[in-house]
Amino acid sequence: MAILSILEPTRCTADGEPRSDRTGPPVVPPVVGADLRVPLAGGGTIGYASLDHAASAPALVAVRDAVDQALASYASVHRGSGWASQVTTAWYEQARDEVARFVGARPQDEVVFTRQTTDALCLLAHSLPTDTHVFVFDSEHHANLLTWPADRTTRLGIPRSGRALLRTLGEALRSAPNGPRLVCVAGASNVTGELLPVAEVAALAHAHGARVCLDAAQLAPHRPVDISSSDIDYVAVSGHKLYAPFGAGALVGRADWLDAAPAYLPGGGAATSVTADAVSWATGADRHEGGSPNVVGAVALAAACATLRRHQDAVALHEVRLSTRLRQRLSQIDGVRLLATFSPSRDRVGTVAFTVAGYPSDLVATYCSAEYGIGVRAGKFCAHQLTDSLLAEPDPFGAGNRHDPAGHNPGDDSEGHVRAGELDGHDRAAAVRASIGLASTTEHVDRLVDAIRTLVQGGPRLEYRRTVDGWVVEGDRRRLPSRPW
DSSP, X not given: OOOOOTTOOOOBOTTSOBOSOSSSOOOOOOBTTTTOEEEOTTSOEEEOEEOBTTTOOOOBHHHHHHHHHHHHTOOOOSSOOSHHHHHHHHHHHHHHHHHHHHTTOOTTOEEEEESSHHHHHHHHHHHSOTTOEEEEETTSOGGGTSSSOGGGEEEEOOOSSHHHHHHHHHHHHHHSOSSOEEEEEESBOTTTOBBOOHXXXXXXXXXXXXXXXXXXXXXXXXXXXOHHHHTOSEEEEETXXXXXXXXXXXXXXXXXXXXXXXXXXXXXXXEEEEOSSOEEXXXXXXXXXXXXXXXXXXXXXXXXXXXXXXXXXXXXHHHHHHHHHHHHHHHTSTTEEEOOSSOTTSOBOSEEEEEETTBOHHHHHHHHHHHHOEEOEEEOTXXXXXXXXXXXXXXXXXXXXXXXXXXOOTTOOTTSXXXXXXXXXXXXXXXXXXXXXXXXXXXXXXXXXXXXXXXXHHOOSSOEEEETTEEEETTOOOOOOOOOO
């Protein structure tokens, strides 16, 4: 039966229109909402500066189009006899194949659809042989730090170089008890953007009889992932990081542990036979995808994977140019400190965490939104131990000094900017994170740099007050729009 693939390649211009030529250079795929305008607290509107991709990315135009097409014939998946069910089932399984291609899976690898990276890692933790020992660094995102069984997990310290990471891991593996072993590592830090030596980790782990799980949530949207050539055993990805925010992720990897584990979601489709006395569980992805799966999310994820796979070079070039510009210009502002685990020269994706001397991170983020229409993140980014460690290091810019070269004191209420006494040391125990992606532009980067420079040199224009819900603008004119339904 021949059913048209919903994932056929579509080359688009920057405006989302199909390209007529087939020989031109690859273009950066467009995203939904690129023309979004947002209100400013003092009045007026401005184009949204999208610099929070590390948290969640907007949908690709290609993803929206694939979802619209899938919804037009959406029906029950797998056991349906109707034509619409056959189409839906075919596209769901094609989506599985596309995700496998995107991560460079081996022919025998399993692809299980999940909700997101956290769910994928929980599925793997659920599937570990009972005596498996796990190794994970304290620098990991909480999804890759808190998932594993505490009594069989060795937590390693925060490495300050690639060499130290490999040395620490090697020592731990040599002293570990016999039995199955699993090393869990992120491909890119969600705090600093730095790339980890994944191939070297895999080689070292395999030399000690361990498997490797790659948390690619922050890597896959920006750089190619090939678990076959890197000899990675498992990889977890999230659709909402990959420009497919429709509630789907995936765990891809070796089938033996997954097929031997109890069903992750016992229910319809997870069993091949159920009697009063016994249950025969399915093997393969069906074993862990009980119930009606998120077909639309799977199609969205696959459409994103197909699109990004075709535009990998353009995506990387776009992000490297913008992130280099952002890091260089932020580093030139007195009082701004860029956070790094390894070194400034380390290869990284477009994620930049920084502090501004004398200003709490949540105030900086609120100010950027209220006065400049910029979306950034403030906090510890679900990597508390790493962020705390980086912030605890001596600040070369002297964060305890609230006075900048222009003589502004952010704790001074004389201009009504920030109320006295509201900037204490605890407020600064976090960072600001700007993360670049396909919705980011050169103007967005320059606007953020201008906003931070203006803050350092003269403080905010508006008056801010801390509440139990965070910083708010006095007399904020913005109103949230009515709900979309």
